[in-house]
Amino acid sequence: MKNIFLSQKTAVFLLLLVFSSAFSQTNYFKKEIPSGKILVAAHRGDWRNYPENSIKAIEGAIKMGVDIVEIDLHKTRDGHLIVMHDSRLERTTNGKGEIAETNLEDIRKLFLKNGANMITREKVPTLEEVLNFIRGKRIMLNLDKSWNFLDEVKAMTDKTGTTEQIILKGNKSAAELKKEVGEKLSRMVYMPMVWPQDYSIYKRDKVLEPEQYVKDFHQLFAPVAYEVIIKDDTAEADQLLALIRKTHALIWINALWPELCAGHDDDLAIDHPEENWGWIIKKGAAIIQTDRPEALIRYLKSENKKYED
Numbered sequence: 001m002k003n004i005f006l007s008q009k010t011a012v013f014l015l016l017l018v019f020s021s022a023f024s025q026t027n028y029f030k031k032e033i034p035s036g037k038i039l040v041a042a043h044r045g046d047w048r049n050y051p052e053n054s055i056k057a058i059e060g061a062i063k064m065g066v067d068i069v070e071i072d073l074h075k076t077r078d079g080h081l082i083v084m085h086d087s088r089l090e091r092t093t094n095g096k097g098e099i100a101e102t103n104l105e106d107i108r109k110l111f112l113k114n115g116a117n118m119i120t121r122e123k124v125p126t127l128e129e130v131l132n133f134i135r136g137k138r139i140m141l142n143l144d145k146s147w148n149f150l151d152e153v154k155a156m157t158d159k160t161g162t163t164e165q166i167i168l169k170g171n172k173s174a175a176e177l178k179k180e181v182g183e184k185l186s187r188m189v190y191m192p193m194v195w196p197q198d199y200s201i202y203k204r205d206k207v208l209e210p211e212q213y214v215k216d217f218h219q220l221f222a223p224v225a226y227e228v229i230i231k232d233d234t235a236e237a238d239q240l241l242a243l244i245r246k247t248h249a250l251i252w253i254n255a256l257w258p259e260l261c262a263g264h265d266d267d268l269a270i271d272h273p274e275e276n277w278g279w280i281i282k283k284g285a286a287i288i289q290t291d292r293p294e295a296l297i298r299y300l301k302s303e304n305k306k307y308e309d
């Protein structure tokens with residue numbers, strides 16, 4: 001099971017990858033991320049300039065220099081995986097209804113809306129279309145809402161040659177994960193999610209405290225990174241972050257909204273980057289997920305903190 005996760009010896013994390021237009025997926029090689037350098041994850045892609053979860057939004061994020069793009073999956077009535085956050089069509093398209101009750105043929109007739117709720121020329125992409133687009137590019141995808149389709153996702157990433165570009169995250173205990181997934185996550189990155197102040201998320205057969213959750217994962221899998229949700233800036237949160245660093249894993253922190261980063265979110269960081277994105281970095285984050293990727297990259301470059309090949 002340990003080969004679910006990338007070897008700590010061959011790479012601290014994902015990207016990474018050195019890419020030129022002549023490289024194929026099999027030519028990627030992974031390097032250690034230098035100390036103090038930060039990877040940027042764009043939430044739903046470059047959605048401020050293009051419709052969220054669209055191929056254009058992914059392309060825009062890549063052109064910015066983003067390292068990871070987070071996208072969301074749903075399954076149509078006739079069994080196709082499409083890239084969309086909501087379970088319904090109204091907010092992000094000119095269609096109506098539940099995705100699970102709509103065939104792909106009908107979804108293909110729709111157009112995506114942008115952040116101003118205006119209909120664009122962009123279409124709803126399938127997962128296969130997105131994977132074919134990112135193959136061979138210097139980018140990784142975090143596939144959210146994908147656990148219910150794990151077998152289909154794995155088959156599709158294998159078919160498209162993109163398995164090593166995929167990140168999955170979850171909050172199952174290490175024992176549960178070992179029992180449930182077998183070798184399905186081989187060659188993908190899996191990041192456990194951990195809440196320093198909320199033990200209830202770990203309740204299965206027993207209450208599992210966050211510290212024990214991390215220790216169990218380190219013993220069974222030695223994951224390369226953890227996503228840490230910091231609701232409040234407390235000593236308990238600092239202790240957990242220190243424990244994760246002690247395992248030589250990287251820390252992913254979300255700047256999307258206040259309850260994920262103790263109030264140091266993107267909206268505050270636009271005007272006060274050092275007090276907010278800087279706070280996240282001081283907590284030990286090596287990966288920051290953001291809704292403001294362009295501004296975050298600009299700030300990181302000004303501080304010589306952006307990871308670049």
